[in-house]
Amino acid sequence: MHVRTVLPASLSPLHDLAVNLRWSWHPPTRDLFAGIDPELWAVTGQDPVAILSSLRGEDIERLASDAGFVRRVAEAAADLERYLTKPRWYHEQGAGRWEGRTLESIAYFSPEFGITAVLPQYSGGLGILAGDHLKAASDQGIPIVGVGLFYKSGYFAQRFNADGWQQESYPVLDPDDLPLSLLREEDGSPVVIRLDMPRGSHLDAHVWRAQVGRVPLLLLDSDVESNDPARREVTNRLYGGGGDQRLEQEMLLGIGGVRALRAYARICQAPTPTVYHTNEGHAGFQGVERISELVTGEAGLTVDEAIRAVRAGTVFTTHTPVPAGIDRFDVQAIATHFGDPTCAIPGVPVERLLELGAEDYEGGDRSRFNMAVMGMRLGQRVNGVSELHGAVSRDMFKGLWPGFDVEEVPIGSVTNGVHAGTWVDSRLYDLAKNHLGSDIAARSVFTRIHEVPIEAFWATKRELRQQLIRDARSRLRKSMVARGSSEAELGWIDSVLDPDTLTIGFARRGATYKRLTLMMRDPERLKKLVNDPERPVQIIIAGKSHPADDTGKALIQEMVRFTDDPDVRGKIIYLPNYDIAMAQQLYPGCDVWLNNPLRPFEACGTSGMKAALNGALNLSILDGWWDEWYDGQNGWAIPTADGVEDPDRRDDLEAAALYELLEKTVVPTYYERDEHGIPRRWLDMVSHTLSTLGPKVLADRMVRDYTERYYWPAAHAAWAVAAEDHAGARDLAGYVAQVHRNWPRVRVDHVDAEGLSDAPQIGDEISVHAYVALGELDPATVRVQMAYGRANANDTLTDVELVQLTPTQSDGEGRHRFEGRVRLQRTGSLGWTVRVLPMHPHMSADAELGLVTLP
Ligand SMILES: *Cc1c(COP(=O)(O)O)cnc(C)c1O
Numbered sequence: 001m002h003v004r005t006v007l008p009a010s011l012s013p014l015h016d017l018a019v020n021l022r023w024s025w026h027p028p029t030r031d032l033f034a035g036i037d038p039e040l041w042a043v044t045g046q047d048p049v050a051i052l053s054s055l056r057g058e059d060i061e062r063l064a065s066d067a068g069f070v071r072r073v074a075e076a077a078a079d080l081e082r083y084l085t086k087p088r089w090y091h092e093q094g095a096g097r098w099e100g101r102t103l104e105s106i107a108y109f110s111p112e113f114g115i116t117a118v119l120p121q122y123s124g125g126l127g128i129l130a131g132d133h134l135k136a137a138s139d140q141g142i143p144i145v146g147v148g149l150f151y152k153s154g155y156f157a158q159r160f161n162a163d164g165w166q167q168e169s170y171p172v173l174d175p176d177d178l179p180l181s182l183l184r185e186e187d188g189s190p191v192v193i194r195l196d197m198p199r200g201s202h203l204d205a206h207v208w209r210a211q212v213g214r215v216p217l218l219l220l221d222s223d224v225e226s227n228d229p230a231r232r233e234v235t236n237r238l239y240g241g242g243g244d245q246r247l248e249q250e251m252l253l254g255i256g257g258v259r260a261l262r263a264y265a266r267i268c269q270a271p272t273p274t275v276y277h278t279n280e281g282h283a284g285f286q287g288v289e290r291i292s293e294l295v296t297g298e299a300g301l302t303v304d305e306a307i308r309a310v311r312a313g314t315v316f317t318t319h320t321p322v323p324a325g326i327d328r329f330d331v332q333a334i335a336t337h338f339g340d341p342t343c344a345i346p347g348v349p350v351e352r353l354l355e356l357g358a359e360d361y362e363g364g365d366r367s368r369f370n371m372a373v374m375g376m377r378l379g380q381r382v383n384g385v386s387e388l389h390g391a392v393s394r395d396m397f398k399g400l401w402p403g404f405d406v407e408e409v410p411i412g413s414v415t416n417g418v419h420a421g422t423w424v425d426s427r428l429y430d431l432a433k434n435h436l437g438s439d440i441a442a443r444s445v446f447t448r449i450h451e452v453p454i455e456a457f458w459a460t461k462r463e464l465r466q467q468l469i470r471d472a473r474s475r476l477r478k479s480m481v482a483r484g485s486s487e488a489e490l491g492w493i494d495s496v497l498d499p500d501t502l503t504i505g506f507a508r509r510g511a512t513y514k515r516l517t518l519m520m521r522d523p524e525r526l527k528k529l530v531n532d533p534e535r536p537v538q539i540i541i542a543g544k545s546h547p548a549d550d551t552g553k554a555l556i557q558e559m560v561r562f563t564d565d566p567d568v569r570g571k572i573i574y575l576p577n578y579d580i581a582m583a584q585q586l587y588p589g590c591d592v593w594l595n596n597p598l599r600p601f602e603a604c605g606t607s608g609m610k611a612a613l614n615g616a617l618n619l620s621i622l623d624g625w626w627d628e629w630y631d632g633q634n635g636w637a638i639p640t641a642d643g644v645e646d647p648d649r650r651d652d653l654e655a656a657a658l659y660e661l662l663e664k665t666v667v668p669t670y671y672e673r674d675e676h677g678i679p680r681r682w683l684d685m686v687s688h689t690l691s692t693l694g695p696k697v698l699a700d701r702m703v704r705d706y707t708e709r710y711y712w713p714a715a716h717a718a719w720a721v722a723a724e725d726h727a728g729a730r731d732l733a734g735y736v737a738q739v740h741r742n743w744p745r746v747r748v749d750h751v752d753a754e755g756l757s758d759a760p761q762i763g764d765e766i767s768v769h770a771y772v773a774l775g776e777l778d779p780a781t782v783r784v785q786m787a788y789g790r791a792n793a794n795d796t797l798t799d800v801e802l803v804q805l806t807p808t809q810s811d812g813e814g815r816h817r818f819e820g821r822v823r824l825q826r827t828g829s830l831g832w833t834v835r836v837l838p839m840h841p842h843m844s845a846d847a848e849l850g851l852v853t854l855p
Helices: 013-019 021-025 027-036 038-043 048-054 057-064 067-085 125-140 245-268 285-296 303-312 331-339 350-357 371-377 387-396 426-436 442-447 454-482 487-495 516-520 523-531 550-564 580-589 607-613 624-629 647-671 680-693 699-745
Strands: 106-109 144-149 157-160 166-169 193-196 202-212 215-221 275-279 314-317 328-330 368-370 381-384 502-507 537-542 572-575 592-595 617-621 635-638 747-754 765-773 782-791 797-810 815-823 830-838
Touching: 013 021, 013 027, 013 048, 013 067, 021 027, 021 202, 027 038, 027 048, 027 067, 038 048, 057 067, 106 125, 106 245, 125 144, 125 202, 125 215, 125 275, 125 699, 144 245, 157 454, 166 550, 193 245, 202 245, 215 245, 245 285, 245 331, 275 285, 275 699, 285 303, 303 314, 303 699, 314 699, 328 331, 331 350, 331 368, 350 368, 350 371, 368 371, 381 387, 381 699, 387 624, 426 442, 426 454, 442 680, 454 487, 454 572, 454 580, 454 680, 502 580, 502 647, 516 523, 516 550, 516 647, 523 537, 523 647, 537 580, 550 572, 580 607, 592 607, 607 617, 607 624, 607 680, 617 624, 617 647, 617 680, 635 647, 647 680, 699 830, 747 830, 765 782, 765 797, 765 830, 782 815, 797 830
Parallel strands: 106 144, 106 275, 144 215, 275 314, 314 381, 502 537, 502 592, 537 572, 592 617, 617 635
Antiparallel strands: 157 166, 193 202, 202 215, 328 368, 747 765, 765 815, 782 797, 782 830, 797 815
């Protein structure tokens, strides 16, 4: 039984303030809860719900009779109300208006959401990004509804044993103690989402709802009495377990997620989503469930027609350029789970499902069902998370669009961003407000930072370093006790780290490509850096490794044991249990944020963005976002040895480059002081970083990019194919089938060009004729193009320009003449060819069907 605190009317808004997670990025609301009991606030890890449930009768009376407190509660409640109702950017931009409609709902699926440390439903960057996406969407008024799973034990809590080996524990969360409410039917009974499973069994789930500002987040939880004991554990851990658990989690996330959205829309009269965005492949079954709805429901579409309807409104974001990081299942496991006649997704035969995730392309593995590949087949719009990652993804998945140059593979990119309200330390905001006026807009804090006196900025940065050191000492003490030290031996911890020393941060998941131990490639050289009597550096490290990743754990152990070396003890420290709470202290307290992944395996990386927003400089390999936005003055690029095949030698070279940068550039710049002790050159770089990089790395910018470049076009496409009883989807499906039937007969028989002299000159006009066989395809339904560009030695074209040719003659037997003209605009060696492509008004890219024919 869970007894809720009953509050008198004057205090009752505290309940809404505690359950709307907007408090997690709204300092005045946090201060309000902290003020109730500052000690408890710290002990509970800054948890408003815990503060409220701790209140006893006499506390409530005391607060209710404190007129100042009651007034602050009312002010905070009014502020929240304003935040929730005021028109925002989204509405100012027309809300995706199209033929009289506006886009009212976008579903956003993610296996993890990192919103606040008190709701630990994340493992790393993917989840933090999802949390920041929801928060920024809320700030901008973008009507997103999040869908995920509720993991009773979250990811895991990390500590180390005496040997420095990672120990995992799984503290159990009670949803009643969290800012969650159960989604209930009108009669008060909890909503139950049911999935049919093999052999007549089922997987049931309840739906928890969190509120992230304006954005609802639905989390499915399999810990329901009607499940058998094993199924109750399906959602017990994030990325835990083996066997079928992960598959069943993903079935619940995708299929159950769509059903939860339907229940939510029905009960709360919320609009049904038009656009479905999946953050990585894990939620891919959501598309299959929507196909099933269209096949078995009123629409009565065929599977092919339903695929076209679903694709139009689906956006898929891929996140990993590491092949091993792609989510795949055994084909057999899919066949077992979906092969039953009473399977989880009626109307979609298992062979059709298997086709969607099949690696039936060059280099693919036929025994695997690939969730990213299904994401691409079920999403008309696909993107990576930085420009470089977009390019890497086009190359990695080009097998799905054979015959096309890698540049034409229809995968774009939106570079990730971070939520300033969550990640910028409030001391920096306060500093800006003190000097620039309290009504300064969030963005202007960055662009106008140079107006803040440099001495004041530097003093604040020292406070932030001190705040980090206090936090780090207390974490380190606990860690050493857990590793078997007695309090009596730990006196040294009181003097660990120094607020005037150049502080380097390095924290991230223990994935191998992140190369945690690169910095200790030459331990003596590193020791010299930290022990320099005049110009020392100190390094704070953190990060968890997946429990099953012994390689990652071994790297962490190597690092932890190195920090025990008396030569570096207290100067290089490893803090256990990297999470949002630690991160919020760590980024602001650092001067330099180090990142040395193996290029190009960092899809984007976001921790460096958070550090930059807090006045740190990045020292990083040119990978992910840094490859895009490093400008020579906002930090340093560690040279990569990309082409070097031998990984050991590559690490040697890159580590040497890192040391050299630190010794020759970073450290000297930091310690170069003017007569007031201010590192002017350093702070110039910081100020430049904040004003130029600041606005770009914001999640505001990211969600606006998604909205304008993906959500609105996807909504328009979805409406277009759904109009008039799905006429567009039926037509496109019919066209695709016809194209597939005829494509083997499509040929470019002959091409010629008139007006092409032996010595072509700029300005010459040439006219091109192509004789093309199309089988039964109507010439008006294909695109015939002349592609011309610079020809290089191996006969490939670069800088290609395309000229559309038009049909001018048919022989009545499927052969057609196309022609067009082009005026030469370039010099040098030119090459040209002609190609035939499918063309349909509901296709979004020429390469969409992966079909092209060349002479
Ligand atoms: C930002 C963040 C991450 C992701 O950092 P990357 O640089 O993308 O690896 C992981 N964990 C926490 C707690 C974070 O705040």
